[in-house]
Amino acid sequence: MKCIGFALFLAGIFPVFSPAQAQTIDTIRVNDHRLQLGRLATGTHRYLVYNETAAGERTNMWIWERTVSTGFRPGAPIKAIMKPYSYIVTQHWYGSDAQHGERKVTSVVRHEDFAPLYHFSELTASGKTQTEAFDFRADSVVTPDTVATTAPRTAQALAEPTYNWELDLELFPLLPLKAGKTMAINFYHPGAPLAPAYYNYTVQGSDNLLLYNGRKASCWVLAIDYGKGNYAIWWIDKKKHLVWRMKEYFNGQYRFKVLMTS
Template sequence: MHIIRRTLLALFAAGLSLSAHAAVQNIDVGTPLARFALLKPGTHHYLRFMRTPAGASQPIDIWTREIRFEEREGKQLMRIVQRWDGVLPTPSVRTYDSWFEAGSFRPLSHERISERDGKRVVEGFVFAPDKITGMRELADNTQKDLAVASAEPTYNFETDIEFLQALPLAEGLDARINFYHPGGSMAPQRYSFRVTGSANIAGPAGPVDCWVVKTDYNRPGSDSTFWFAKGSQLMLRQESPLPDGRVMVKTLID
């Protein structure tokens, strides 16, 4: 009897191990995304603020994200345009303009313009299968000499919210995604985004049942948490703890 019980326990443990392994999914650039159709043309606004250990909320900016589908050079492409209207530490404006293959979310180009205290900084990037380079033809591009090698094609980290919306979110999913922040100091690398459960949270029109997604951005011990509405998979909220005890919050306004 004890032998049978030990055998059943071993088989059960092995089954759990296999299930956990099966939940890990490498998301490779160029592969059609399971729920890309959830990305609809339209605009959403988020409020970003800092929550202090004392419970105060300090506004940072209003974050506008727009998805478009447009034809360029005879191809139907996706375009994501962002605008950040900041208030801290001084008024500022940032605009991002990013292009992608429709269906796969393969990044093609990314332009970023920042304006603060009368200074304007232009940055432009081109994504290729083995590298990310500065956009040579973009006027005033401060990143024109950039050349970052990548062992495999990488996704654009500055459009992660829409990208995660197109994944097959489900209980136990552990998506491993190669991301690169254009012009950043970190090399392209795989990050783990895990669906850890479900939760109801407040949305602009009332309570919403959400998938809860976590990542530590390859910094163990500092999980960021996302809430994506089931059905549309639109991100409603993100909370990211900082080393000083504050929490960066992004919450959907409309």
């Protein structure tokens, strides 16, 4: 990978599409505390992530290791009797070669509503390391003065609180899922060139997904329509509250995320 701005690198990974259009939908706002946080699956989960061409060629392979744990607000004194103030989600991406390299991410979200507090990312590829950091505040997302980064310092204004789009695999199982339901979720991907916006996700129904070990899992099927024939689908286990699989189609190419271990 060339030494490019980290935001441009992310723009190459994540598709660009229009936000939710006005219609009768269930809006999931951060301040409404609609997420069912008792479902949050702590521990480590590993995903195989890859692209696939129409001809079946698989490229751009990664192993994503994602760990969810309870923690405390950064800087707060830790006492045994205190309830945790936050969840900490760490990611370690292992690329298939030196060009893809590896990426380490630490995201801190508020314990009571999954609102993002802090996000740090480090990408090492082709012998070069790029870092970026973000503080989520009430009215903005800014690069903190206390963290050294290689990415340009940025400030994104917020009209209202937003969720961290990097944590969609952890967030989707927490939604009030029901067949036929469409939900608008305000997402922002730290460092990417898209401003925060609401996007529509629809529960298409249920499916008994065949797993790698031959068993089946009863899943909700959650989908988003990117427009012009492009889409993404997630299979979410109804009992374990984990995303087993994602299938995405965008501009002639498929992208998959497959849960390997949990």
